[in-house]
Amino acid sequence: MEYKLTSKAYYEALKNDRLLGLKCRACGAVMAPPSMVCRRCTGQDMDIVELKGSGTIRTFTTVFVAAEGREGEVPYVIVLVELEAGPWLMGNLDGVDPKAASMELIGKKVKMGHKVFPGDKYSAGEGISPLFSLID
């Protein structure tokens, strides 16, 4: 079995603020980040699609305790966003004071960019994450 969309290609696109996903030819489900099989029907026949990174915050958490090696980054807010394209995607939230983050964030509209962060004690190098910001 081969990967239709590799993690490398996914993260390279993310570096350019492009979100790639997969669309299942059998059932139409759209997935991001990439997976080997359709999460709905386990089909393997999928097309690479470019998705809009806009969506709605469904939940969030504020991180106060850092992973080893990333102590300089806390506090920060992680959001789970339901994209208009369908998939739910996790990423950092920009432009909101983490100490002031409240339940009012849930339901807010966001757009996606990206964030490059240094690796922590356990990773092989830098990482790339979706970085969401509120649309006003």
Ligand SMILES: [Zn+2]
């Ligand atoms: Zn499917």
